[in-house]
Amino acid sequence: MDRSLPTVSKGTHVIVPLVDELEHDRWGAAVVRRDGSRLLLAVNSSPAAAIGRYELTVETNNASGQSVSVHDPANDVYLLFNPWCEDDAVFMDSEEERQEYVMNDIGRMYYGTRDQIGVRTWSYGQFDDGILDVCLFILEKSGTPPSGWGDPVNVVRGNWSGSYPLGTSPTVWSGSVEILKEYHENLGSPVKYGQCWVFAGVFTTVLRCLGVPSRPVTNYSSAHDTDVSLTTDIYLDENLDPIEELNGDSVWNFHVWTDCWMARPDLPPGYGGWQAVDATPQETSQGTFRCGPASLAAICNGQVFLKHDAPFVFAEVNSDKIYWQRKIDGTFSQIYSEKKLVGHAISTKAVGSDERSDITHLYKHPEGSEPERIAVETASRYGTKAEAYTSPTAEDVSVEVTMDGEGPKMGGDAALTVALRNGSAERRRLVLHSQVAVMYYTGVHKATVRKDETEVDLLPNGETQQVFATQFSFRLRTPDLILKPIGAAVVGEPMAVEISFTNPLPQVLKAVIFHVEGLGLLGARKIHHGDIGARESVTLTERLVPSLAGPRKLLASLDSRQLTQVHGVADVTVEGKSHGAP
Template sequence: MSSYKRRPSPRPLVPRSSSPISTKIQTAKLSSREGTTGLSCLEASLVTRRGSPVVLEILFSSPITAGYTVTLSFIPVHGPRERSCTFRASGQDGKGLPGIWLSIELPARFPVGMYDAHISVTQENTPEILTHTLHNEVVVLFNPFLEEDEVYIEENVEEYVLSDTGVIWRGTRTKPEPLLWEYGQYEPHCLEVALLLLRKLKVDKRRSAFHVARAIISQILPPDSPESGILAVSYNGKYGGGTHPSKWTSSVPILQKYYRTRSPIKYGQCWTTAGIAVTLLRILGIPCRPVTCYDPAMSTKQLGRVNKYFTPEGNLIDSIKPSDDRIWAYHVWVECWMKREEVSTIGWNLIDCSTSNGPVSGIGPIPVKVLHDSSNKTYSNNDISRISSMIHSEVRYQRVVRSHATMSNQICTLAQIQTTQTGTRIVTSSISDRMEWTDITTEYREPNRQAVVSPTLQSPMPQSSDCSMTVHCSHVPVGQDLKITIMLQSNSPMLRTIDGRVLGAATHYTGHNRKTFVSLQFEGSIAPHNTGEIVLTVTSRQYLRHLKDQNFLHFFVIAKARETQQLFFDSQYYKLDPLPLTVRGPGTVKVGELVRYSISFHNPLSSSLSHISFILQAKGLCTQKEVAYRRLLLPERSAAADITVQGSVPGTYTVLASMCCDQLTDIHTSTTLIVTT
């Protein structure tokens, strides 16, 4: 893989004269004063945006004595060594000029990327040609401030392009949970990684935000070459030889390590890939934001359908291969803002790094407006089918009458079809307060809209009933008992008696590695045209030792009305609230000053915790630091670690602290630090 080592200067684009030259180009410099404050590249003297004026200053060894013509050519560093764009300017009387000062405006469709800048100067009445190649490359980015650029966004450019911190939403549909994330696009080597990912894209396609975004997401997790991507993912709880995904709170250490090693960093999950995509796209000037979809149908054999199987006794069957269908608790993708002339839209486009269609890595960009309007056939492809399946799948509850080793020999009867259990809520951070979420579900689907599936998957089974059931769980922190409330409503003029069962399982947010820890029976009666509720208790002793990443539990409820044999189903994720973590440190430090942070955690559980790690991450400090607490943390005891860092860049920053151990993950807190000169 190529590296940013200094290359010899390319040959001049025009031949030199063999005659002696009395005047030479002594120095030349490109500069720009617009739009890229804070972005830097190790080898580039200039980072600018297309459509912005670029100033060329040339100083000669002696004054030029006649009229002149200046030619400035940009030659791509990656890709064919051909002129991407050439500018010419002439002066009629150059007599006595020691130098030339020119202002050049890069076109709004200029290809983004890294360039060598080649200069040639010709004078009237002489065949002599003065040539010079700048020793430092020029980086050209998209310009979201320019109305003629396809990524122009009129409002909130500070939030969607310039902001280097933000929130990625996880949790569940009933309680979205914020994760503070440092995008860190101004940190060393992050811009270099973004430019590296453009090396395989043809120069002419770098004019298009669509092709650039596609090139970026296809190389974060390439399925055809897993050893060449930025990140390796693991969704099954096995993280040997790598970093636990819950330890990441920033794109910076991942991108910096990738820049050094040029091999995938282990391990990440969907929110990690989304955070990296936001960093790389914002670096290149494409407005973007992370978006979270709750209850997506991610793992299905057939698009548009999720099969859930249960035994006659009411036990949920986790996996009947080869149909191992799962609804995840949530999935994070990214929206980027751009103009799409082929579908006549300007707005948000969905891209998904961690979902693939066969050998093609990633999904999108897909205009969100097209996803909302299922009747739009202008942009019909496999990407849309995959996303629509996540959001609109029907859930089929099937009773297994006879079980065999293979799916082809299963004998099942269809018990019920539900069309509102997938894509239940889609959110992103609010502009006014990023720690608050905004519901954007209606941008993807119409309210109360039925599942969109292909004709072969249509299931015309009306579900008539005179009773209904909903399930709610109380939100409690890890270590406390939780309440499950089963709400029953009758529209019948007759008494109804309900018998049911609740299965509780500890699971990953993807539904992998389910471990059933409790089975609770219940029964109750509902008076005619009335409501009732049944409250069940799940104790911490029942679930605590089974917890997995992010403390997710999954509850499956099945019930039956004795009088009518009507079946009721509900299935939902529940996330225990994380335990509190404390971080203490000074509010203000000077550049170069050492600062000590103390991170502490109290164990309120009845069991000991092992292999504890404390982690600190913030811009303005050195890179992410991790300290291990090497003793068992007994019940009702506290553990603490001191981490010393150094203020490096002036500004106001969010300091992120987190704690991980074998039994608990996903414990975070934050504080504010001001670094002064």
């Protein structure tokens, strides 16, 4: 469709009739007040109208019957989804949830591992000046016809592609506004770099700006199924070594996507509500890089045949991890399956507080329960390896790996415990193959640190524990930035903030960059600090002038080649100008 030629038939050209009484479910205009030659009109839009920017034209008839049409760009209207309207597809009946999922411009992002959950604050800034124009610019670039913009299912489906060298480290970003404005100013040129939490944060900003209730969601031990088998497959050779060229599937430490709230009239009743949309799709959907919206109710019950892209999301949260060993004749046999590895501690910010809310129950039934196994078996019928779920595997010997406390800090040692349990009535002689490796959070192997084989003798119904102490990269906890506001926080009056940091490493941090921002406090600011010596402590002071009253959050992050994922936050309550102020 040519966007320059809106049409009535496609809902992109709307003729608003003048009526005596407005009706809630259709377009109409009614006179509210007459003042000489001036009229005050109330206009009601259809709940199914396409969102976007409407050029407002007023037509009048004079005494001679001639029509005069006047268009003033200053009077153009932005139409958004309305979660307060019962007839809108995004209607949400809880005011507390509307305030959280539409109106809140600050949120929380979770990262790390299921046993070491990390958290950072994210600034959405959906009400920041110019962000609405950016969001509509993105919608126009998506390639979807405006005639479909009245349906949130169409609006949340995107198109993502490209590989972009050079740019800002994803861990530096602490909000969406800087990214979106740079994207708009450069006429849609990529803003580099982003990883899953950055995409989820930006996407949440766009959806909230357009009126769609939304929230970022973190899934721990998140599977990546590349072949729609609905399993995470690991292939081993005759010596139990991984066959790298066959192992396309992986389990990420964590993955972040976005839940959005909407009706799903395209699905059977009962599948509306929260929908998963992944703004970092890892596989194509109908030839395009996109994922969702997939109904959480469908995912929970294994009904992966319901659109859109439910098989991939189901595999992320509830697939079994299957180990296959190559035999002498070159074929593979299933030697073990882990049924409880994938999909844990699915997290989002709680409504009305900064606490973490565990929403795993919305994505899957309790692990190992009969409904959960039925969901897995239901989903497997639509996968490419349905037989994998029915292949028996011995489970009389189990392995559990644990770590004491909150885990190692950056620059410190790590100790883990490997517990083997023999649940059979017979003696078991085992060879434990163990490996410590450096891996990216996406599960991609970078380097092997240590590899061992240990013989273990297990008595019937007994267990043995052996502790292995070594150095390895297992979500090494980074230090926080300490932010300390200085002086009174008053709109229009200067104040300062101290940012303190101690390098935990016995090496110099090169070309350190600090990044500071805060909605209503200061725009995004980069500080090229230079090097920070081994174990050195530094403090820098930044000055700012608050522009908005009320509770605010000041965010800061640090980045260098040697150390990333360092950030901090400070709460600042800004007072309004005193009445005596000019």
